[in-house]
Amino acid sequence: KAGVTQTPRYLIKTRGQQVTLSCSPISGHRSVSWYQQTPGQGLQFLFEYFSETQRNKGNFPGRFSGRQFSNSRSEMNVSTLELGDSALYLCASSLRGSSYNEQFFGPGTRLTVL
Amino acid sequence: GENVEQHPSTLSVQEGDSAVIKCTYSDSASNYFPWYKQELGKGPQLIIDIRSNVGEKKDQRIAVTLNKTAKHFSLHITETQPEDSAVYFCAARGGDGGTALIFGKGTTLSVSS
Numbered sequence A: 001k002a003g004v005t006q007t008p009r010y011l012i013k014t015r016g017q018q019v020t021l022s023c024s025p026i027s028g029h030r031s032v033s034w035y036q037q038t039p040g041q042g043l044q045f046l047f048e049y050f051s052e053t054q055r056n057k058g059n060f061p062g063r064f065s066g067r068q069f070s071n072s073r074s075e076m077n078v079s080t081l082e083l084g085d086s087a088l089y090l091c092a093s094s095l096r097g098s099s100y101n102e103q104f105f106g107p108g109t110r111l112t113v114l
Numbered sequence B: 001g002e003n004v005e006q007h008p009s010t011l012s013v014q015e016g017d018s019a020v021i022k023c024t025y026s027d028s029a030s031n032y033f034p035w036y037k038q039e040l041g042k043g044p045q046l047i048i049d050i051r052s053n054v055g056e057k058k059d060q061r062i063a064v065t066l067n068k069t070a071k072h073f074s075l076h077i078t079e080t081q082p083e084d085s086a087v088y089f090c091a092a093r094g095g096d097g098g099t100a101l102i103f104g105k106g107t108t109l110s111v112s113s
Helices: none
Strands: A005-007 A010-013 A019-024 A031-038 A042-050 A053-057 A064-068 A074-078 A087-094 A109-113 B004-007 B010-014 B019-025 B032-038 B045-051 B056-059 B062-067 B072-077 B086-093 B101-103 B107-112
Touching (some): A005 A087, A010 A019, A019 A109, A042 B101, B019 B086, B032 B062, B072 B086
Parallel strands (some): B010 B107
Antiparallel strands (some): A005 A019, A019 A074, A042 A053, A087 A109, B004 B019, B019 B072, B032 B045, B032 B086, B056 B062
C-alpha cells in the first residue's frame, strides 16, 4: 500500500507571495492533518480535515488555510508569506480520525521563504 | 492545553547499549501516546504507541511504558544499533475527541559502533 505523498517536495518563494501544498493520504484514510516543523518550535499542529470538513485547528494565523476534497486529498495554502513561514510542512493521514487512530506522516514539503 | 516535555535533547550510546527517552505531559485527559522516529530528509515514522488503558507495550527491541498517575511515558530501546541513530519524538493526544498530536521537542540519538 502506498504511503502518504506530498507535492512538491521543495519550494522557494519570496515574501508576500502565496503557496499551495498538496497531500494525498494513504488509500482508504479519510483524515488528513497538517503540521509545521521548525528547528525552534518543533512540530506544531496546523489543522485536521475529515470528510471534507475542518474538525480541528491549531494556533496559527488566518493566513494558513486548507481544504479537503471528496477523494480525501488535501491542500493547504499560505497567503502573504513571511520569512518565519520557512519550515517543513508535514501531512499525516489516519483511517477515521478518531482519538485512537494512528497517524502516518508523509515526507513533507520544504518551504523556503526569501 | 496539552504540553509535552521530552528529555534528554541529545543522547549518545555505544552499539549494544540501551537508550531511554522520557516524556511528561500535562493534560490528564490525554489518552494516546505515540513515538516517532525521524531520519534526515524524511517525515516522522511511527515506531510504537500506547493507549491510556495500557501500562507497557513491547515490540522487539522497543518498549514503551506509561505512568498515568505521574503523567509520564518512556521509550526504551535495547541492543541499540547504528541504524537506530535518528531524532525521536514523543507525542500526546488529548482526550477531547480531537486528533491533534502535541509533540515533544525531540531527542537526537547517536549510536556509535
